[in-house]
Amino acid sequence: MAGTSLRTLTLLSLLGARRVWPLRELADRLGTSTRTVRRDLDTLRELGYPVTTLHGPGGGYRLGSGHTLPPLLFDHDQALAIAVALQTAPGTIAGLGDDAARALATLEQAMPETVRTSMESLRLTRLRNYWEFSAPPIDPEALTVVGTAVRQRRELVVEILRPDGTRSAPADADFSAGRRVEPHHLVVWAGRWYLVAHDRADQEWRVLRVDRLRAHPTTAGFGPRELPGADIAGFVMSSHDRGDTPADWQCTGSARLDLPAHVVARWAPGGSVVEHLDDRHCRLTLGAWSWAGIAGILASFDCDLDELHPPELARAAGGIAERLRIAADQGASTSTPS
Known part of the structure; x- marks a missing residue:
């Protein structure tokens, strides 16, 4: 009986996917005989589905006009x-x-x-990051609250949690005293969920990690606003204060880069932290499977850098530099005409 029910549902799905199906083709798709297909078609008719028979060379079977599939049984x-x-x-x-x-x-x-x-409620924007490192799982209830507020254009009262998920305010603090924001966009980038919101208190745009928020919906509505910068992708990727903290890696290190924070933030691995120092410099903290791995990622920014920490990272960078120097010398010698 279970096999018959599954085959009948598959038949219904096929009929809904194409206008006309020849009998033999339906039998081939279902892996059964034409006689069995006819019996299953009769079953669908008994269940109230308007299956129509078309005669002639181009004939076959189709669902009657105006028919829609029944509600799917998803919770x-x-x-x-x-x-x-x-x-x-x-x-x-x-x-x-x-x-x-x-x-x-x-x-x-x-x-x-x-x-x-x-x-x-979960209409989101997904941005690509070339370093797709793993991210911690997120609570579905938090996504639902934030996504619903974005779709319905309702303000949120949010409290930014510590990286370990605990509250920054005392446990008995009044939650209504949290930050009031207009949630405009839900974005997935580098495996992490971000909320692009407009802060009502200081009239500034924010990029907030959804898994670092304790959000409470309100009934207050808001209207559309012009996004900062050229587009939502550029704004999220170039925001260095997204609430990120270094991911849990075997090795974690940092360096000062001779690049603005918004440039490094766009290309830094997910789970890294970019600290703004001045208009020309920032500090990047990130993790990897080895110290050489961190040094390699830092070198990919193709800029001057210093203040490598800890010493293990500095030694790994020196080792890579020496190996690359030897390789470069060997390449130059083999390319020199004799």
């Missing part, structure tokens, strides 16, 4: 998982952007209103 958490997966999958598998968007739209149309609302 809130499943809908949240689907919304996140379909929007983040194109970042790891090439060529899926349009397909994933169409799949998400199709699922939303077939879902009940309450579940569809949950999915629509």
Whole structure:
């Protein structure tokens, strides 16, 4: 019985995906006989699905006009998982952007209103980072609160938590005294979730780590605002004060770079910290699997740097420099005409 039900649902899905299906092609797709397909088609008709038979050389079967699939049986958490997966999958598998968007739209149309609302709350922007290091998991409830506020254009009262998830304020402090922000965009970058918000207190734009927020929804609405800079991608990637802290790596080190903070922030690995020093310099703190790994990432910025810390990082940088010098000398000698 389970196999029959699954085959019938697959048949329904095929009929909904194309206008006309020849009987033999349906049988081939289902891996069964034409007689079984006819029986399954009769089952669908008994369930109320308007399956129409078309006669002639181009004939076959199709769903009647005006038919829509029944609501899908997804609960809130499943809908949240689907919304996140379909929007983040194109970042790891090439060529899926349009397909994933169409799949998400199709699922939303077939879902009940309450579940569809949950999915629509997580309309996000995913930006690419060339160093896709792992990020800590995020609480689905936090995503739902923030995503709903973005979609409904409702202000949030937020409290920024410490990196370990504890509150900065005393446990009995009045939460309403937190920062009041207008949540405009939900963004995924380098495996981390960020909220682009406008701070009502100082009228400044902020990029806030969602997993570092304790957010409380309000009923106060807000209107659209002109984004800072050219686009949302540039603003998020070039903001050095995103609330990031170094990821948990075997080795963690830092250096002062002869580049502005907003330039380094755009290309720094996820889970690194960029500290603004002045208009021309910043300090980058990051982790890797080895000291040589950190030194290699620092060298990729192609700028002068100093103040390497700890000493293990400085020694690793010296070792790499020496190996590269030897390799460069050998390359120069082999290219010199004899």
